[in-house]
């Protein structure tokens with residue numbers, strides 16, 4: 459999965475992440491949209507947890523950024539998509555950051571590998587010059 | 599309101615030898631650090647051997663929040679108390695597993711009753727219900743276990759929905 463290869467998108471909701479309280483706002487946006495889209499409960503918790511991890515990483519490592527959630531359609535399939543974007547220090551070694559237990563913040567290092575498992579598709583833009591852009595999707 | 603800002607505002611109480619901690623607030627970093635300290639202090643002051651943290655109103659447990667609970671489990675163990683989390687909704691279990699948080703890291707029980715009976719051997723080993731042979735069970739004990747079984751049945755139905 460690379461750039462935006464979807465045919466249609468709707469119900470986009472953007473949450474600016476500047477403070478820890480914004481993590482809760484991103485979680486709320488994820489919960490509302492996934493419920494509206496008709497995801498079952500277990501999947502909704504997975505989506506909300508993934509969005510929480512990405513929003514928290516922005517707050518912790520970049521200080522500021524944005525989380526956008528939306529419904530996307532690819533080849534007749536609808537999915538929940540989250541795009542987490544910031545202009546922070548960026549992730550130098552993506553493979554390393556995806557390793558379980560790797561953390562520069564002294565925390566568990568389970569966030570990104572967790573998001574990868576929680577969602578169906580996961581992509582960190584390797585070409586990004588400034589900051590970080592992560593896209594994750596889960597299909598209905 | 600002496601020291602109002604230095605407490606996590608999480609009300610705790612001791613019940614049947616266990617410290618009960620119902621989480622009813624939004625879990626921010628600062629609050630969580632304070633909660634850790636408050637629990638440790640309370641365990642120290644009361645000398646309880648069991649801690650039960652009720653997370654049933656916690657919406658999402660991401661890896662950061664999970665770590666706080668893992669740390670609380672480890673720290674209370676160091677001062678001689680075992681911690682059990684209750685109220686993790688079945689639908690949340692999948693997300694926690696995907697994060698790599700497992701039963702190795704956090705002890706859980708379905709209900710308060712389950713947690714209390716799990717902790718009974720450490721809280722009061724001499725009078726533990728688990729050590730009473732079935733024929734010596736008092737009427738109350740029998741009722742207690744019956745209630746427990748009912749709880750289990752309820753939860754089972756709940757999961758199926």
Ligand SMILES: Nc1ncnc2c1ncn2[C@@H]1O[C@H](COP(=O)(O)OP(=O)(O)O)[C@@H](O)[C@H]1O
Pocket residue numbers: 511515516519520544546547548549555556560561562563564565566567568569570571590661
């Ligand atoms: N938005 C981001 N900007 C910069 N670095 C990040 C970002 N998100 C994650 N990282 C890096 O990836 C590492 C792993 O992240 P994660 O898996 O969430 O674990 P943790 O947050 O516990 O460190 C972080 O320690 C950090 O170095």
Ligand SMILES: [Mg+2]
Pocket residue numbers: 511514515568569570
């Ligand atoms: Mg993280």
